[in-house]
Amino acid sequence: MQQTLRSRHSCQHRATRGAVLLLILVLLSGCVGLPTTGTTAPAASASATPVENLDQRIDAYIAKLTPAQQIGQTLMLAVYANGYNDNLDQALTQWHLGSAIIFPNYNGGPLMPTTLAGMQQLVSDLKSHADTPLLLATDEEGGLVDRLSFYYGPTPSPQALSATGDPHQAYLQAQTDAQRMRQVGLNLDFAPLADIDQGGGIDPSRMFGTSVGQVTSYAGAFLDGLQQNGVAGTLKHWPGLGASTGNPDFTLPTVDHSKDQLNNTDFASFRQLLPHHPDMIMVTHVIVPAYDAQNPASLSPVLVQQVLRGQLGYQGVVVTDAMDAQGIVAYMQQQGYSDPAQGIAEACVRAFLAGDDLIEAPIEQDRLAAVVAAMTQAVQSGRISQARLDAALRRIIRLKVQLGILTLP
Helix, strand or coil, X not given: CHHHHHHHHCCCCHHHHXXXXXXXXXXXXXXXCCCCCCCCCCCCCCCCCXXXXXXXXXXXXXXXXXXXXXXXXXXXEEECCCCCCHHHHHHHHHCCCCEEEECCCHHHCCCCCCCHHHHHHHHHHHHHHCCCCCEEEECEEECCEECCHHHHCCCCCXXXXXXXXXXXXXXXXXXXXXXXXXXXXXXXXXXXECCCCCCCCCCHHHCCCCCHHHHHHHHHHHHHHHHCCCCECEEEEECCCCCCCCCCCCCCCECCCCHHHHHHHHXXXXXXXXXXXXXXXXXXXXXXXXXXXXXXXXXXHHHHHXXXXXXXXXXXXXXXXXXXXXXXXXXXXHCCCCCHHHHHHHHHHHHHHHCCCEEEXXXXXXXXXXXXXXXXXXXXXXXXXXXXXXXXXXXXXHHHHHHCCCCCC
């Protein structure tokens, strides 16, 4: 760089100085590995191609998506199938969903696909038919929730990893999980749990411990093991299920802690794990009256926007827990939605308005169709503003770029 600048200064012809300087700027803009100073590069002249930063390139990518593709980026397809089929094709090619979560044994059903090769083929087919690169997730916690165990054998539970007394064991297990997920073709793990075991409605084996320090240490190591090996990690279940009255899969639970208790315990593990830069945080369906007595956390602007984003400062992707969980269905019935499909569809719109970026859509095709229609109508009517949609899209697209699955022009 110094030689280049010296050669510029040695030019004898004043008339060529401007052209040489412009050439240098263009050459430097293509260099990699140059130290950054935190300052903004000078704008190129009108006759040169502007050097856009990542935010501008993300915005340009979003602007080229069709309205249907933009909405599709915010929805996660739930996949439970022996192989690629018409329902999956409709979701990817007609509704343009931009993410998927794989269930090999949904609700305890039969294993599909039955072999590792079959699972790899299914994931490959999903990728090849999608019109944008997919975030591809599963729940690989270990122990009770161990989606890859059918293909690779069982892995230790979080409780068992914590019992070793060595957080590095959690890192090594996550490293192994990440390698296996990438072999399958997946790039996103809905793990680890940041919940603190307080005798609530979640099985204790799924949690790393009973104290903030214990959970932070082991969940942090597990998160690092994923994210340092090419797989996005997800802290769950915000705002904490460790003291809940039940599991949102089956009921709408409550956490009756005071604000002080929540901030000192339930929220604390999430807060202390933020320096690990979790790619996602999953918000679940639980009523926390100290902050919002009316809405489950997944539908609560208070718990998502004010607390998670505002007070804790998290700016990554917020994903919902499964939106066909019985807790949400029951809540929307209380809201007057007797038809579960319509109730779930409205709940998805409310979740997005509450600040959730990515909606884990229902697995049944009629329910998914209702969600797509409700989200589309909400955007077209202005109920979901373009600004709100863009904010979510920026986070989702940025994560895809960081994972290396999307290359921006």
